[in-house]
């Protein structure tokens with residue numbers, strides 16, 4: 001991955017504005033800090049004609065042109081990653097620690113673990129950076145007085161991890177974990193297996209959905225989950241809607257208002273004070289093209305093919321208003337990524353978050369495990385398995401706390417390895 005970085009600034013993505021797959025490609029490249037040109041074209045014939053590219057008949061848009069000139073027809077993320085040289089096999093038969101999830105918590109854990117001499121593998125199912133990687137500007141992370149994009153922060157951490165020798169496996173999801181003789185054996189989606197003496201789960205959360213009829217139909221065709229950093233410049237003169245009143249929604253509004261004609265934040269509650277950081281609230285209130293609709297929900301989605309209109313219901317008057325729009329960004333928090341733990345004895349809370357440390361002694365969790373050891377702060381009910389960041393029950397949902405927990409988890413891994421090996 002490291003060596004290919006230098007030549008990546010010449011990737012071109014050709015496609016139609018309405019293309020779902022073109023959005024998925026742009027989002028992946030943006031989050032992976034790969035510089036690319038987005039070139040809208042109406043059809044494959046127009047592509048042939050305008051760019052004089054000899055493409056076989058079965059090729060279709062979107063087309064990705066690699067720096068080498070290779071054309072990929074409607075590629076999957078896996079194909080793109082493969083062609084960037086990012087798909088690698090695990091280098092070792094067994095690691096000291098396996099870390100799942102390359103958001104801030106996992107990246108931090110990987111950097112600390114490898115820099116302290118542990119044989120470390122970091123497995124990520126999508127792009128490096130996690131939720132933070134989708135943030136247009138993180139302004140409250142220590143050491144960056146002018147803020148930093150989430151993708152940049154993630155790329156710096158990736159370089160640090162590579163420098164210390166972390167084995168990074170991208171586009172690989174863990175689907176099943178088994179604990180055999182205290183070691184964690186994990187099946188990855190591509191059929192490979194990882195064995196490690198200890199494990200740090202930093203799998204974070206996935207965005208929640210709106211849960212309205214035909215939402216799936218417009219997924220990535222007008223309805224986007226997350227702050228849509230890759231899309232802001234495409235929203236020139238558009239009316240953009242952002243659902244949610246937390247910091248991620250606030251940041252998205254501040255990013256989109258620079259390009260869009262108008263940004264409307266749709267909020268269920270009747271205030272923003274409780275959910276939004278003061279500095280974001282202050283700015284949002286002063287920007288004329290940001291509007292906030294309180295006590296409101298999006299209740300209907302309409303459009304042929306892609307999204308063209310939404311209905312917003314005022315939860316007090318029950319009045320419905322219809323708005324034409326092509327862009328709705330949903331930033332309403334999420335559910336923990338812990339399905340991999342379903343068949344293990346790891347204690348999770350009702351929502352699926354991993355329970356750690358002293359919380360394991362408290363009801364209702366106390367009766368769910370055998371209490372056979374004294375868990376430290378980030379240790380789950382399985383002694384070799386630690387949790388860091390948003391995936392943890394009662395975690396503080398911030399970049400800094402995820403980074404801190406990642407580093408702390410490594411200290412506890414050292415102690416565990418020292419006591420058991």
Ligand SMILES: Cc1cc2nc3c(=O)[nH]c(=O)nc-3n(C[C@H](O)[C@H](O)[C@H](O)COP(=O)(O)OP(=O)(O)OC[C@H]3O[C@@H](n4cnc5c(N)ncnc54)[C@H](O)[C@@H]3O)c2cc1C
Pocket residue numbers: 100101102103104105106123124125126127128129130131132133134135136137138139140141172173174175202203204205206226227247248249251337340388389390391396397398399400402
């Ligand atoms: C748009 C946005 C803006 C934000 N802005 C700020 C901010 O300004 N300041 C701030 O402090 N916080 C901010 N936050 C919150 C912050 O980003 C999160 O608290 C932080 O990213 C949590 O880090 P994490 O590593 O625990 O989890 P995540 O960032 O959620 O990362 C988890 C990673 O695990 C991967 N994964 C999941 N399941 C698997 C699996 N089975 N196998 C392999 N990999 C898996 C995911 O793909 C993901 O990359 C923002 C969040 C969002 C969404």
